[in-house]
Structures are given as C-alpha cells and as structure tokens.
Amino acid sequence: MRILTVAPYPPSRDGIGDYAAALTGAMSAAGHEVRVVTPRFATAAPAEVIGALAGPREGGDVALRRVAAFAPDVVHVQFAVAAFGTGVPALLRFIAEVRAATGAPVVVTAHEVTRDTAMLRLPGRLLYRRLCAGAARVLVHTGAAARALVDEVGVDAARVAVVPHHRRPPPEPAVAPGELRARHGLGDARVLLAFGFVHVDKGLDDLVAALAALRARRPDALTGVRLVVAGTVRPRSGAFRAFEARDRLHLARVRRAIAREGMGELVRFTGYVPEGEVAPWFGLAEALVLPYRRIEQSGVGSLAAALGVPVVASRAGGLAEDFGDPRWTHEPGDREGLAAAIERLLARSPAEAAGRPPRRAAGAGLDEVARSILASYHAVTSAPTREPHAQPA
Missing domain, CATH: 3.40.50.2000 (Glycogen Phosphorylase B;)
Known part of the structure; x- marks a missing residue:
C-alpha cells in the first residue's frame, strides 16, 4: 500500500x-x-x-x-x-x-x-x-x-x-545519568521530573505551589529532593505566537513564584532536552510528575511506563487510569492533593519501592x-x- x-x-x-x-x-x-x-x-x-x-x-x-x-x-x-x-x-x-x-x-x-x-x-x-x-x-x-x-x-x-x-522505547541514551547529575548540580538528590514542553495546561504552577505547601507543613519532607523541569516553551509561528507568549508568561510567573517562596535551590531548569538525554533523565528520576489541568494523551507518560518510572498524575484526561498509581493521584488543580500525593511517594521505604513496580501504561x-x-x-x-x-x- x-x-x-x-x-x-x-x-x-x-x-x-x-x-x-x-x-x-x-x-x-x-x-x-x-x-x-x-x-x-x-x-x-x-x-x-x-x-x-x-x-x-x-x-x-x-x-x-x-x-x-x-x-x-x-x-x-x-x-x-x-x-x-x-x-x-x-x-x-x-x-x-x-x-x-x-x-x-x-x-x-x-x-x-x-x-x-x-x-x-x-x-x-x-x-x-x-x-x-x-x-x-x-x-x-x-x-x-x-x-x-x-x-x-x-x-x-x-x-x-x-x-x-502507542508505547515505544525512548531514543538511545547519549550520556550517563551521572553526567546529567553533575551538569545540573544534583549530587545524589532524589529527583522529581517534570518533562516536556512547558504550557499553561501542564500544571507547573500547581506543582511549585504544592511543593511550597509541603515544605511549609513539613520542612524535612523535601530534604535531599530536587524538582527538574526538563523542557522549554514550544516555539510557535505567525498568529500562534500569541500562545507562545502566553506560555512564556506562564513560565515567568512560575519562576517568580519559585523565587518568592525561596525555592531556587530546589528547582532546576534544563531547557530543551536532546533525544540522547531523554532516557537518562527518566533513569535518574524518583518519579515523573504530571499535574495537568487539561490533557488528552501523554507520550511522556508512556515513556515513564516503558522505563519503569512511577508517575504522580492528576486525574485529567484519564492520566491516572493510564499511568498513575491510585496512591499518587489527585484532582486537577488540587494543590493540597498534589502535595499529599508527593509526600506519600517520597515516604515510601526502599523495600516498598522495590516490591511494587509501577503500573504498565495503557495503550498498545x-x-x-x-x-x-x-x-x-x-x-x-x-x-x-x-x-x-x-x-x-
């Protein structure tokens, strides 16, 4: 054909x-x-x-x-x-x-x-x-x-x-996870990964607010933890640059919130991730975080499932059903619920983490x-x- x-x-x-x-x-x-x-x-x-x-x-x-x-x-x-x-x-x-x-x-x-x-x-x-x-x-x-x-x-x-x-494996790695840790000053930190293009529906502002709330409630909860935002705003053309401008404004607001909450040491921004660095980022992540306000399907969630990485997900668009563990899900926009889900994930014992592998993603x-x-x-x-x-x- x-x-x-x-x-x-x-x-x-x-x-x-x-x-x-x-x-x-x-x-x-x-x-x-x-x-x-x-x-x-x-x-x-x-x-x-x-x-x-x-x-x-x-x-x-x-x-x-x-x-x-x-x-x-x-x-x-x-x-x-x-x-x-x-x-x-x-x-x-x-x-x-x-x-x-x-x-x-x-x-x-x-x-x-x-x-x-x-x-x-x-x-x-x-x-x-x-x-x-x-x-x-x-x-x-x-x-x-x-x-x-x-x-x-x-x-x-x-x-x-x-x-x-479809589920598919990530591109072949071009660097070791340790190289990424060294490049971005992560040391031996536990990494929460927010991956892909940054846009207003993705809930990055909810994630930052949730981490700030968790730290305020339990100052020790995020000791040795880093949030890595691996991605950037999608470039647009013509009239659709208005959507790019909206997403850039959203990212600027998130950065201001990070500074206002004194969380600069907690968060790392990588910019665009080349293909050869995709698998290494997932390889060093404690969990992928998908706090979407609105979504239909997630190739990023499929990558996490293929690589055996736990997913903290909102219930938007079926994310929780497709990728999430019920213990680590929350309603879209529910920052307290997201903070509690992250707290539960980080509180796992090593034996619990090893004994209950992440769910296999929906799809084919x-x-x-x-x-x-x-x-x-x-x-x-x-x-x-x-x-x-x-x-x-």
Whole structure:
C-alpha cells in the first residue's frame, strides 16, 4: 500500500512528528511505501519527506505534484492545532487538492481534540468540523476525544475510531545519568521530573505551589529532593505566537513564584532536552510528575511506563487510569492533593519501592497500533464510494 503522511516530522522538534516517524518505520517494515509532506520546509529531512506545505524553497504546489506522481492509496493527516499553527489553512487546501488529484481517501488522527476545542472554543469546533468533513475515518486516542468529536463537533460516530497511543522505547541514551547529575548540580538528590514542553495546561504552577505547601507543613519532607523541569516553551509561528507568549508568561510567573517562596535551590531548569538525554533523565528520576489541568494523551507518560518510572498524575484526561498509581493521584488543580500525593511517594521505604513496580501504561505496542491503523486504511480504500486516481497533469 502507498501511504502519504501529512505531519510534522524529524528533524522538527515535535511529539506528533516523533509519533509519525515511528509509525512510518512500522509501516515501512511491514512492506508498505510511505511518503511524507510536512507543514514547513526543513533541511536535512529524511528521504521519505517529498515536500512541504510552506517554506523558502517549496510550497504546496511542488508537494502536490510530487504527491500526484506518488499516487497514494490513502492520505493520513496527523493533526493538532499546535502542530500546523498558521499553516492550518494551507493544510485544508492541500487535503482538498490531493483528494481531487488522486482520489485517495483521507484518514485523520486527531491528537488533541479536547485540548484544542477547549482552548479555541467555537472556532476550534468549527475547524475540526471542517477538517473531519473531508475524512473517511477519524482516529483518536481516547474515548473522551471520540465523544468530543461526536457530541461537540458533530462528526458522524461511524467515522470515528479509537486507536490508543502507542508505547515505544525512548531514543538511545547519549550520556550517563551521572553526567546529567553533575551538569545540573544534583549530587545524589532524589529527583522529581517534570518533562516536556512547558504550557499553561501542564500544571507547573500547581506543582511549585504544592511543593511550597509541603515544605511549609513539613520542612524535612523535601530534604535531599530536587524538582527538574526538563523542557522549554514550544516555539510557535505567525498568529500562534500569541500562545507562545502566553506560555512564556506562564513560565515567568512560575519562576517568580519559585523565587518568592525561596525555592531556587530546589528547582532546576534544563531547557530543551536532546533525544540522547531523554532516557537518562527518566533513569535518574524518583518519579515523573504530571499535574495537568487539561490533557488528552501523554507520550511522556508512556515513556515513564516503558522505563519503569512511577508517575504522580492528576486525574485529567484519564492520566491516572493510564499511568498513575491510585496512591499518587489527585484532582486537577488540587494543590493540597498534589502535595499529599508527593509526600506519600517520597515516604515510601526502599523495600516498598522495590516490591511494587509501577503500573504498565495503557495503550498498545507500536506494531499493534500499526495493524489497527492499517485496518482503517483497508476499510476506507475498499469502500465503494472511493474515486479512481486522476492522472497527474
């Protein structure tokens, strides 16, 4: 089968791009041909990338000609508003043009339905309605996302399918955990890890406030403990820089709160984490902390599960069910509940920590996810309403 993927893609720093690349690898290993069109032109892109929707040397017209020559059997769009930003109108035009030129059905994986529609409200719902109108099948990662598409956006339930986020191992480590400890002055501290892009829904402000409350109540509770914030604000473009500015303001407020509470020695900020340092950070962490206010699915939680790292999680978006231990969960925004969860985790004895391994994450292996997605491809490509390929001009 010839598969065209439209998505962010390495070397772009994007979780959806990593997801798309992993899926491309699984499809290619199964004998399928995969080509990729990205939102923006990037130098040093892998060979399977045949075009971009925008860039200094390429644009939708160039990509469309290459796609028509490839003649895909199916087009798979890996979508979130943040992934395409100001390129969303170009994406919608491109999808329509590809359908007209090739007759290939479109499958959309909607990665952040609930977050996008909550953040953008009516414009977000209208955007998803338009995007899904041209899709033969819409894939989501959770039942909550499926319900949002059907009940709030108005997508026909028969065209929506749930495919869990895949579990996959992290990139190969390039440094030892001890090197990271030395670089960031951690010594032999117990590390609580907040990992990934920093944004307002992630609850970093709740986490800092919870740690301050815990320290005020029990001054010895955080002795020898450090919070590592391993990540930075996601860069945006065009009008979506307003969201970047909002996240940077959020980060500045968190830093001010840290200074106000006298917690500068407790918290370490690393900035962006290269691939080769992902596994080492998880390897030295006592626990991953996911105090989200709002979320749909978490690749970071999957990494923690794959590496056997305990997770302190809010109950937003099913995080607690997917990754958390009931002892270390809390309601979104409940800072006292988060403080108590962290206190319980840190109070474990070594024997207790060793005797009760972390839960295995919900979701599925990459090959299982690839098979589910292939089943969707076969369903839509065998549908009698499919149009024949148009001949490239």
